[in-house]
Amino acid sequence: MGDLLHAFASQGFLQQALLAGLLASLGCGLIGPFVVVKRIAFLAGGIAHSVLGGMGAAVYFGFSPLLGALAAAVLAALIIGTVQLAWRTGEDTLIGALWAIGMAAGILFISRTPGYTTDLMSFLFGNMLLVPARELWFMGALDLLLLITVLLFYRQFVAVAFDEEFARLRGVPVTFFYLLLLVLVAVTVVLMIQVVGLILVIALLTLPAAVAGQWTRSLAGMMLGATLLGAGITSGGLALSYGPDLPAGATIVLLAGAVYLVSAVTSGIVARRRARLAMQRAGVA
Amino acid sequence: MPDARPVIDIQHVYFAYGGAPVLEDVELLVQRGEFLGLVGPNAGGKSTLLKLILGLLEPAAGRVLVLGRSPRCSRRRLGYVPQHPPFGRDFPISVGDVVLMGRLGLGPMPGGWRRADRKAAARTLAEVEAGDLAARPIGTLSGGQLQRVLLARALVGEPEVLILDEPTANIDQRLEGEIFDLLARLNERLTIVVVSHDIGFISTYVSRVACLNRTLICHRTDDIDGQTITDLYGEDVRMISHDHGHLHEAPPAGAAHG
Numbered sequence: 380m381g382d383l384l385h386a387f388a389s390q391g392f393l394q395q396a397l398l399a400g401l402l403a404s405l406g407c408g409l410i411g412p413f414v415v416v417k418r419i420a421f422l423a424g425g426i427a428h429s430v431l432g433g434m435g436a437a438v439y440f441g442f443s444p445l446l447g448a449l450a451a452a453v454l455a456a457l458i459i460g461t462v463q464l465a466w467r468t469g470e471d472t473l474i475g476a477l478w479a480i481g482m483a484a485g486i487l488f489i490s491r492t493p494g495y496t497t498d499l500m501s502f503l504f505g506n507m508l509l510v511p512a513r514e515l516w517f518m519g520a521l522d523l524l525l526l527i528t529v530l531l532f533y534r535q536f537v538a539v540a541f542d543e544e545f546a547r548l549r550g551v552p553v554t555f556f557y558l559l560l561l562v563l564v565a566v567t568v569v570l571m572i573q574v575v576g577l578i579l580v581i582a583l584l585t586l587p588a589a590v591a592g593q594w595t596r597s598l599a600g601m602m603l604g605a606t607l608l609g610a611g612i613t614s615g616g617l618a619l620s621y622g623p624d625l626p627a628g629a630t631i632v633l634l635a636g637a638v639y640l641v642s643a644v645t646s647g648i649v650a651r652r653r654a655r656l657a658m659q660r661a662g663v664a
Numbered sequence: 665m666p667d668a669r670p671v672i673d674i675q676h677v678y679f680a681y682g683g684a685p686v687l688e689d690v691e692l693l694v695q696r697g698e699f700l701g702l703v704g705p706n707a708g709g710k711s712t713l714l715k716l717i718l719g720l721l722e723p724a725a726g727r728v729l730v731l732g733r734s735p736r737c738s739r740r741r742l743g744y745v746p747q748h749p750p751f752g753r754d755f756p757i758s759v760g761d762v763v764l765m766g767r768l769g770l771g772p773m774p775g776g777w778r779r780a781d782r783k784a785a786a787r788t789l790a791e792v793e794a795g796d797l798a799a800r801p802i803g804t805l806s807g808g809q810l811q812r813v814l815l816a817r818a819l820v821g822e823p824e825v826l827i828l829d830e831p832t833a834n835i836d837q838r839l840e841g842e843i844f845d846l847l848a849r850l851n852e853r854l855t856i857v858v859v860s861h862d863i864g865f866i867s868t869y870v871s872r873v874a875c876l877n878r879t880l881i882c883h884r885t886d887d888i889d890g891q892t893i894t895d896l897y898g899e900d901v902r903m904i905s906h907d908h909g910h911l912h913e914a915p916p917a918g919a920a921h922g
Contacts, residue, residue, distance in 0.1 A: 416755055531774040538765050542751045548718060549821065550740045550769035596756050596801045 383618055392508055393617075396627065399510040400613025402518040403574045403583065406567035408606025409525045411588030412598055413560055417540045420585050422459055422561070425474035427568045427580040429455040429481025434502050434577075435488030444502065445517055448572055452565030455481065460561040464554055505576035505628030507617065514573060521570045525563055536560055537598055574613060575628035586635040587612060593646040612638060669732050671696050671825055671855045672717055677726035679712055686712050688879045690726070699851045701870035702859045708877040710859045711747065714829055717857070718744055731824065740769045743818030747829040747859075749810070753803035759813050760798040763789055766820035788820040789813075792846060808839040815843070819850070826850060828858045844869045 387393050414423050433451020434444040455477055463470040489499050501509070529536065538546035539556045547553045564584075571580045591604030616631030672694035679687040686709045694700050702710050715721040716728050719735030730738040743766070766788075767781040789795045794812040797805065805813060811831055818826060828847075832840040847856055848869055860866045867873055875881040 412756075416752075534765075534768060534776065535773065537757070537761075538768055541755055541757060541762070541765065542749065544720065544746065544750060545744070545765065545817070546768065547720070548739050548742070548744055549766070592756055597758060597761070598756055601756055 383621060386621065387618075393621070395510050395512065395515060396507045396617055397614060398515055399507055399518065399573050400617055400631070401610050402515065402522055403571045404587070404606055404609030404613055405522045406525060406570040407583050407587040407609030408602045408604075409529050410563050410567040411584050411605045411609075412592070412601040413536060413540055414564060414584050415588040415592055415601075416598065417560070419561075419564070420581060421471065422463075422474055423564050423568065423584050424581045425459060425478040426452055426455045426561070426565050427572075427577045427584075428478045430565075430568060430572065430577050431485030431502060432481035432483075432488070433485075434572075435485030435492075438498060439488040439492050444498070445514060445569060445572070448569045448577075449521075449566070451481065452568050453562050456561035456565040457558060460558045464557070501576065502572065503576045503578050504626060505572065505574050505579065507574050507627040507631075510573050518570055518573065521566050525566060525570075528559070528563060532556065532559075540598075575631055579628055579632045582632040582635050583609065583613075586639045590639050590642040593642050608638065668696075670694060670729075671698070671731060672857070673727075673729040673732075674713075674716075675727045677713075677716060677723045677728060679709070679716060679721065679724050681712075686878065687716075687723075687876075690876070690880055692874060692880060694855060694857060696855055697851070699847070699856045699869065699871045700858070701863075701866040701873045702857060702876055703861065703863045703866070703873055704876040704881075706861070710876050711829055713876060714744075714827055714857070714859060717827060718742060740821065741824045743821060743823035743826045743854075745811070745814045745818045745826075745828040745831050747831075747833060749814060751802070755802060757802050758798065759794070759800050759802055759805070760785055760789070762802050762813060763798075763816045763820050766817040768821075770821060784820050784822075785816075788816045791819070792816045808835040808843075811835060811839075811843060815846070823854065825855045825857065828856070830859055830861070832860070832862075840865065 387397065414420055430448045430452045433447040433449075433454070435447075436451075437444045437447020459470070459474055459477060462473050466473075485502075486499070489502075492498070500506075535546070535551050535556045538549070538551055539553055539560065543553050543557070546556075567584060568577070568580050571583050575583055587605040587608040588601055590608055591601045595601050595604055612635045613631050616634040617627050619625070619634065620627045620630035670693045672692065674690055674692040677687055677690045678685060686707075690709075690713065692713075702713065704710050712721065716723055717730060717735060719728075719730075719739050728735055731741055732738075763785040764777055764781055767777070767784060771778055771781070786795070786798065789798055792812040792815050794809060794816060797809060797813065802810075802813070811834075815828075815831070818828075826847075831847075832843050835843070844866070847858065850856065851871075858866065858870070863873065863875075
């Protein structure tokens with residue numbers, strides 16, 4: 380433990396990795412709860428995977444892969460959202476198609492770029508220990524964008540997530556806010572790619588929010604809880620992976636899964652006990 | 665100065681979801697202060713007509729005017745209570761926050777709720793006799809409590825017209841009477857349109873009944889007799905008298921919900 384703290388205190392790359400995890404956890408908190416309550420995890424997975432196309436193209440043409448990822452994610456979000464709103468059915472087929480087509484395009488681009496293998500692995504599974512300072516600023520900017528948008532339009536996002544028809548009757552531009560929500564999901568995906576990679580993004584997007592949802596009764600509570608849990612899980616996963624030299628992203632995701640499992644079992648037990656106590660009280664009274 | 669124009673003005677409206685027409689040549693005028701009951705068999709087009717009034721659907725032909733303007737322009741002045749609220753019972757939200765959503769569209773779009781919004785939500789919950797539920801998660805309510813909360817959500821935006829789709833479909837008869845007593849009180853300041861499959865019950869509360877089975881068959885309370893019901897449902901309907909002393913019809917099987 381002392382060694383670990385010493386390493387975190389002395390090694391710049393570990394501090395940057397820790398910071399990257401904390402920056403990503405704000406995305407877990409602000410957007411994860413919407414993904415969970417709106418049940419769009421599959422859609423978010425589609426956006427995340429299609430991002431590889433954008434990253435591959437960016438690498439091939441010599442741009443920053445994160446800019447390519449951002450462009451591809453936003454584009455995928457808008458395509459999926461628009462087609463879903465227009466068709467109303469069959470969107471799972473479309474999401475699945477975009478999911479695979481994006482990845483296939485990305486792999487073609489990367490295979491045509493010299494020195495591709497390390498890039499591909501870090502895009503897919505993250506490379507938290509090698510986040511450059513410039514990309515931390517980029518992540519910080521994305522966090523700021525998420526925070527401002529959610530703070531300004533929290534009520535509209537909740538209304539659209541809760542009851543689209545009623546929101547429309549109250550004059551909320553539902554289509555606009557639904558697409559904006561998907562764009563924010565896309566931004567969050569890009570935010571998390573550095574930490575866990577695009578394949579594992581879906582875990583950070585859903586699990587902390589789902590755990591928080593088991594213990595709170597409001598969306599705002601879910602947001603706070605998921606942010607703190609995300610911070611704890613990314614930092615804890617990083618610390619666990621450091622000693623045995625495990626891949627940080629995979630360790631973080633397994634830790635998130637373990638926390639989710641423990642929380643699901645305990646919250647179930649607590650709910651049953653509460654119900655039993657209520658029955659007993661009713662019986663006595 | 666009260667507006668003399670009809671609150672709802674429907675002229676020669678046709679609508680189809682793709683195949684067979686759901687509504688044919690529907691004409692309906694609703695005046696300010698009316699309490700209109702819209703009845704008819706299952707799939708008779710009642711909910712569709714409400715959605716045309718709310719501007720959620722566009723007529724294939726004909727014209728719908730609400731408060732003198734298109735439904736889209738007027739919809740914020742309407743309060744709507746849906747038959748099947750689309751949200752999941754596990755959505756993490758309190759009753760108070762659900763009611764507050766009825767205030768959307770009244771203030772500036774960005775930012776949070778204002779003090780006036782919170783006061784209005786508390787006052788409206790008290791008005792529907794659900795003030796004690798404000799802190800409860802929405803998923804813990806009984807059917808009758810949920811109906812009151814949805815009514816509060818529709819009322820809190822200070823509408824001029826209240827539109828309800830089968831507000832009592834999922835609750836027992838005593839609560840049904842309580843909800844309609846409440847609507848009768850609200851009718852002192854609001855125009856109300858309520859969809860029901862239960863002619864006998866609502867005819868003691870409403871000022872006028874419109875019977876809809878693809879087109880409007882009649883629209884006067886005193887027209888409702890055995891012949892009308894036969895026209896509407898296509899076969900004889902049992903009329904049963906029950907404890908609050910008026911006739912209550914039981915439509916033939918298959919026509920009971922809609």
